[in-house]
Amino acid sequence: MDKVKKAIIPAAGYGTRNLPITKVLPKEMFPINRKPAIQYIVEEAIEAGIEEILIIVSRNKNMILDYFDRSLELEAFLEKTNKLHLLKDEVITNSPIQYMRQSYAEGLGDAVYLGKQFVGNEPFAVLLPDDLFLCPKKGALAQLIEYYKTSSMIGIQRVEADLLKNYGVVKAEKVKECQFQISDIVEKPEVSPPSDLAVTGRYIFNPSIFSYLEKIEKGAGGELQLTDAIKASLGDEKCFGIKIEGDRYDIGKEEDYIKLINRLWKNNSLKSETGK
Numbered sequence: 001m002d003k004v005k006k007a008i009i010p011a012a013g014y015g016t017r018n019l020p021i022t023k024v025l026p027k028e029m030f031p032i033n034r035k036p037a038i039q040y041i042v043e044e045a046i047e048a049g050i051e052e053i054l055i056i057v058s059r060n061k062n063m064i065l066d067y068f069d070r071s072l073e074l075e076a077f078l079e080k081t082n083k084l085h086l087l088k089d090e091v092i093t094n095s096p097i098q099y100m101r102q103s104y105a106e107g108l109g110d111a112v113y114l115g116k117q118f119v120g121n122e123p124f125a126v127l128l129p130d131d132l133f134l135c136p137k138k139g140a141l142a143q144l145i146e147y148y149k150t151s152s153m154i155g156i157q158r159v160e161a162d163l164l165k166n167y168g169v170v171k172a173e174k175v176k177e178c179q180f181q182i183s184d185i186v187e188k189p190e191v192s193p194p195s196d197l198a199v200t201g202r203y204i205f206n207p208s209i210f211s212y213l214e215k216i217e218k219g220a221g222g223e224l225q226l227t228d229a230i231k232a233s234l235g236d237e238k239c240f241g242i243k244i245e246g247d248r249y250d251i252g253k254e255e256d257y258i259k260l261i262n263r264l265w266k267n268n269s270l271k272s273e274t275g276k
């Protein structure tokens with residue numbers, strides 16, 4: 001069993017759900033208690049044992065690169081004023097991040113395909129930065145990695161029937177507590193979803209997924225869908241759904257975004273009150 005050491009974070013979308021602000025502020029940089037959303041994703045990956053991260057960006061996402069880079073001018077200023085501790089966050093400047101630009105937003109399948117060289121011949125994770133998880137024990141990706149042996153893994157959760165049309169939805173049979181074997185997957189089913197188990201933005205793949213990504217054609221929403229490559233692989237390879245234990249927040253949805261900020265803010269103020 002190969003260790004999962006690499007992760008791709010596709011962050012090249014236009015963020016149309018959140019216009020007009022996403023015209024200038026990438027959704028991945030939405031602030032959540034003084035940190036941008038994407039930092040929580042990077043932290044989750046590193047905590048799960050990921051050693052190399054590839055973020056797929058697009059033209060208007062330079063802010064992400066600036067954020068994870070050092071700012072020597074600011075550091076010099078803070079040093080002079082004895083405030084350097086305010087910037088002391090290892091994840092910001094020491095994360096093993098590389099970047100690649102997707103020149104045209106063709107869809108999630110295309111964005112992941114760009115990571116082919118980066119991945120080489122190893123299993124790898126994909127984390128969609130819209131989906132942030134607060135988990136009681138282990139982070140969402142760490143939960144998937146715990147189950148990973150050799151077959152692909154997809155993080156899934158039950159979703160209310162009227163919302164299933166917004167997700168990839170799997171047809172799956174329970175093999176053990178939290179683990180399901182997937183026999184079909186449909187992207188954003190308008191009618192008759194195969195179950196109420198939705199794909200939640202965390203995946204582990206073997207490099208063989210690239211041979212399926214190479215062949216997919218435009219699917220739901222006129223985009224190259226990762227879901228369609230997974231579907232094509234199901235005839236040849238096993239793929240498991242892992243039910244993620246934890247609360248998921250879609251930061252592109254205002255209601256979730258505000259709930260997440262409130263919850264983290266409450267947790268933090270509780271921590272400072274109890275001194276933990």
Ligand code: G1P
Nearest residue numbers: 108128131167168199200201227
């Ligand atoms: C993507 C995936 C979908 C998945 C969802 C989870 O869709 O294509 O299968 O259920 O993320 O957030 P998107 O939300 O990017 O349209």
